[in-house]
Amino acid sequence: MLKSLKKVTALLLAGAMVLVLAGCSSGTTQSATTGEINGGGSTSVQKIIDAVGSEYTALNPDIKFTYSGTGSSDGIKGAISGTYSFGCSSRDLKTEEKTNLTEMIFAYDGIAIIVNPENTVSGLTKIQLAEIYTGEITNWSEVGGKDAPIVVVSREDGSGTRTATEELVGFTEQLKGSATIKEGNGNVQTTVAVNPNAIGYVSLTFVNKTVKALDVDGVKATVDNVLNKTYALSRPFVAVYDATKVDDATLAFLNFLMSKDGQKIVTKNGGITVL
Incomplete structure (x- = not known):
């Protein structure tokens, strides 16, 4: 009899505890x-x-x-x-x-300046980038590359990547009128990937084997260099x-x-x- 009473009491206490936990859970986490x-x-x-x-x-x-x-x-x-x-x-x-x-x-994040893997140029300065994007430099031969026109690829108005790039590079003039405008990092990446003469900019997360990231002012576009603040284009x-x-x-x-x-x-x- 005593054993049965203890068993019933234990079951009732266990049931009560389940109800309490359920009530606490629904009351504190539902929203x-x-x-x-x-x-x-x-x-x-x-x-x-x-x-x-x-x-x-x-x-x-x-x-x-x-x-x-x-x-x-x-x-x-x-x-x-x-x-x-x-x-x-x-x-x-x-x-x-x-x-x-x-x-x-x-x-x-770092902003990578990207070109087609066939491009022989390995790096640019911020001044050169500004002159490319504003139309002062128009041929790859002017920055150590082959004799070919530079196809400038940029982002749409309102793009945070565009605003950050222009501010970090230090544009003093407007983007050249003939620039190709693409919406989204992915579209810039694919456009540069299929054009040997193109240059664009994307978030570091969009750099893969289809494009090549250029050094900027002699510093590679890497996570470590963003963290140690040696890479200029970070945000x-x-x-x-x-x-x-x-x-x-x-x-x-x-x-x-x-x-x-x-x-x-x-x-x-x-x-x-x-x-």
């Missing part, structure tokens, strides 16, 4: 593990954000996550207007864009949101992005971590 997260902005960060989003939704299957690569300016505008629950920029925000936005640097990756509009699910995702696990994903996808 962060359910909902819809809609981000957008820089194409340079898309590999990273998509990978982090994929892992986050695997851990939280009731979360719906989307990210649209529409350019840094659009990401910032979307975060301001509420079109996006968070935006991403691959450049520093301008003064007029900072209104009501919280900024979070989650990675750093932050920034997530932005309006604290008056952001929801718990988005904040939980951004916290995950900044966690050790999130930063490991940043590294795996070519970003330079902030931790």
Whole structure:
């Protein structure tokens, strides 16, 4: 009889504990593990954000996550207007864009100057780059290459990569009018990959065997050289949101992005971590 009573008591206590844990779980995590997260902005960060989003939704299957690569300016505008629950920029925000936005640097990146692998030029100075992109230098022979016209490939207005490149290189004149304009890092990469005379610029994460990254001012475009600040063309990756509009699910995702696990994903996808 006494043994039976003890058994019943133990079962009741175990059941009560399960109910308590279930209640605590649903009460403390529901807002962060359910909902819809809609981000957008820089194409340079898309590999990273998509990978982090994929892992986050695997851990939280009731979360719906989307990210649209529409350019840094659009990401910032979307975060301001509420079109996006968070935006991403691959450049520093301008003064007029900072209104009501919280900024979070989650990675750093280098901007690689790329040419076709057949190009014999191995490096350029920032001055030469500026003169190529503004039309003062028009032939590869002027910078040690073969006698061939330089096909300049640039990014669209509003691109964070374009803004950052122009600022870091130090353009003092407008982009040459005959430049080929491509949207997104991937389109620049493929355009340069098929044209032996082309030059373009992309995030380091988009450099592969189909293109060749040039040294800038004698320094190679590598993660180590971005970290030690010897490579001139480097920039932050920034997530932005309006604290008056952001929801718990988005904040939980951004916290995950900044966690050790999130930063490991940043590294795996070519970003330079902030931790």
